[in-house]
Amino acid sequence: MAPYDDWNRIEEDEEEELQDVSWLEGKRDVILFCIDCSDGMLELYEDPEYEDAQTCHLYTALDAAMQIQKKKIIVGPTDQVGIMFFNTTRRGEKREQGSEIKKGTYLYQQIGPLNAASIQGLIKLLNTFREDNEFLRSEFPPVEGKYIAMGDVFTSANWILRDGAPKTATKRVFLITNQDDPHSGSEKKQLTTSARTTLVDLTQAGVVVEPFFISTDEHPFDVSKFYRDVLLPSNLVDDDEQTDPSDPSVTNESISISRIEDLLAQMRFHEVPKRAQFSVPFELGQDFIIGVKGYGLVTEQKKGAYRYFAETDDGIKVAESRTLYVNALNDKEIDKSKMLFGMDLGGDKDAVAQAGGKTSSRYDPSVMRLVKPGDRPFFNSEEVKKFRTLGLEPGIKLLGFKDSKSLQFEDNVKHSQFIYPDELSYAGSKRTFSALLQSLVTKKKIGLVRVLTRRNATPAFCAMIPQVEKSDEAGWSEPAGFHIIPLPFADDIRQAPIQKAHRAEKTLVEAAKPWIQKLTIKSGYPVDTYPNPALAYHNEQLQASAFREEYEPSDFDDQTKPAFDLMHKKIGNTIQTWKEELAKDESADIVAEPTTGNKRKADTSVDEAEIRAKYDDKTLNKLRVDQLKEFLKSRSLPVSGKKADLIERVTDHFDSR
Structure with a gap:
């Protein structure tokens, strides 16, 4: 029979049908930078990188937007980016889209496909500021004595994205400001309510707001003054539960930049949009269904596809x-x-x-x-x-529960997916999802589920592992949800061969501990710090070609190369002590001879009863030539000739008996 894939392949050029249509259609990413132009953002200070030079927060924000666009034009050429300033008196001309937005906001770069010309214009703007530090203040003069309503900022962003962004794209707003309390006085409560209402309207339009708050030692950013009451909650907390307003987890994920140099690094981390891979119902029982969305936590970034x-x-x-x-x-x-x-x-x-x-x-x-x-x-x-699909519709069905200790390490043979409640599909999903999560964590249980994420996929049995929300000092948090791990079938697991080798002496092990401990990364491995060198080298060459810049391959900085000088400085003489102990160990000089695999010969032995059965059924032609020769050789009969000759001799042998 032919391989399964030869006949079970349907319309290779057609994308697999997903339940979440927005993920299928929303391949393009749209980012609108909303940058504050108030006096605090334009205030000059000494540049930490260059001597005898000054900079400002607005310059750094524009530089970050330029760097993001330069990267996206290589890795995401179909994406779109726009830049809007607020708290500025500059107004757009009548023919520009900026004339249609709220007063105090200005659309500097309209949303459109990425191109080298617009990025070079932004680079020219930044270079002019380097020559004249007052250029940005004169080009985008701030509003004197007050701040415009944040509700107007969100409204303008909504209008810009509505008119300029494709309907099926993933739309996001990068809000950059250093003002933690833009509204004060008797109108603060009214302006706060208005800002939250317009932000809800922006979110319901499919736009995600990702704030980047700039904090310095002289002016630390306090979220509780204004933005905690404006930003939307993102954690798994029931609406009726009493929450601590001082708890930062009750607000949307916000990035507090303690050093202005970290702004670009944080933006690069949030550059890739969080798209749901599937959106399916989660059946907990008979007629008891909630909605969930699934996300892939790890995705390999590859070179862009060729285009004609x-x-x-x-x-x-x-x-x-x-x-x-x-x-x-x-x-x-x-x-x-x-x-x-x-x-x-x-x-x-x-x-x-x-x-x-x-x-x-x-x-x-x-x-x-x-x-x-x-x-x-x-x-x-x-x-x-x-x-x-075995006739099943996409969805997740809860089958039962098991102790968390029953899941073995070798059961994880495929990458997992992360599910999160979808309140828009089924009302009450968040509350029910949170109750199930807390119950499994308390009882130390895991769930067993049947999963079918797409209409063209194959059903799988999975383990559902709960994860509670965690936060660290840097403000990053692990969201609450479930990891879905596909369970292997019996033939998916093979027993690995165990080969015993010579064991090092105890003194040699003790001598190796000091330098191993000094070279161990104790704070965890920061994945985002070490990009793929081959991909980074490829992208830098494309970027230089797109902007007609000279590129020196020798200038490429490979972040994955070991810092040998620093390593030798850390371990000192401990590695020399270990080498001396290694020289004393006689087992270190023993070299095992390589074992060469012998090609297994085909099994040509065949039982006489089987040959007899083939003879009776007149199906001797189904036997192989080597099997026929082996049988004739065992009967001291000639084995020369073609297959027909061999079959004739076997037939004559049984006829004579």
Whole structure:
């Protein structure tokens, strides 16, 4: 029989159908930078990197926006970026989109596809500030004596994204400010309520607001003054529960920048949008369903796909490719809906007739199509999809619970996914999800679930491991939710061979401990600090080519190279002491001889009863040549000639008996 994938592949060029249509269509990412232009953002201070130079928070925010665009034009050429300033008296001209937004806001860069010209214009703006530190203040003069309402900022951002961003894109707002209390006086309560209302409207339009708060030693940023009452909650807390307003976890995830140099690093971390891979119902019991969204926590970043361009009258455009199935007889396109899929059974027609010629009345013709003897069974695309999904609809079904200790390390053979409640699909999902999570954590249990995330996927049994919310000193937190780990089948796990080797002496082990402990990373491995060097080198070359800049390969900084000088400085003489002990160990000089694998010979032995059965059924031609020769050799008969000669000798042997 042919391999499964040869006949079970349906429309290779078609994306798998997902429950969450927004993830399928929203491949483009749109970022709108909302940057504060108040006096505090324009105040000059000594540049920590360059001597005898000054900078300001607005310059750093614009530099971060420029760096993000330079990176996105390589890794995400279909993404779009815009820049809006607020707390400025500059107004857009009538023909510009900026004239249609609220007073005190200015759209500097309209939302549109990334291109080198707009980024070079931003670079020119930054270079001009280096020559004249008052340039940004004169170009974007701040509003004197007051701050515009934050509700107007969110409203302007909503209008800009509504008119400029594609409807199916992932839309985000990067809010950058150093003002922790923009409103004061008798109108503060009213302006706070207005800001929260407009932020809710912005969120309901599918926009995610990610704030970046700039904090310095002279002016630490206090979220409790204003933004804690404005930002939306993001943790798993019931609406009726009493929460501590001083708890930072009750606000949306905000980034407090203690050093202005960290702004770009934090933006790069949040640069990739958090898209749900699936959105399915979670069945906890009979007619007891909540909604959940699934996310992939680890994704490998790869080089961008190649693109083909076609030269047209309107210029060079990206060529779209599509697959067509053509009839080889008349060269006409075939309708995909009429295509059938079948398995290659192999063998001759008589053998197929013997295997499938008998039918039974117990088969319901409405369920199973009867195939005539010698014909090949065919299935349409819907039937093949049912083979994959077993007729199930996408969703997660809770099957039961087990002790957390029952899950073994070797059970994790595939990467996990993370699920989070979806309140918009089913009301009350957040409350129910939180109750289930807390119950499993308290009882030290894990869940067993049946998971089908897509219509074209295959059902799988998974372990559901709870995770409580955790925060650290830096403000990063692990959200509360469940990890879905696919459980392996019995034949997915192999017993690894155990090879015993020489063990080091105790003195040698003790001598190795000091330098190993000094080289151990105790604070954890920061994954984002060490990018893929091959991918980074490739992207830097593309970036230099796009902006017509000279690139020196020798200037490339490989972050993954070990710091040998620092390592030798740390371990000192401890490594020399270990080497001296190693020289005294005689087992260190023993080299095991490499074992070469012997090719296993094919099993040619065959039982006489089996040969006799083939002889009686007249199916000796199904035996292999080596099996026929082995049988004839055991009977002291000649083994020369073709397969037909061998079969004839075997037949004569049994005829004579």
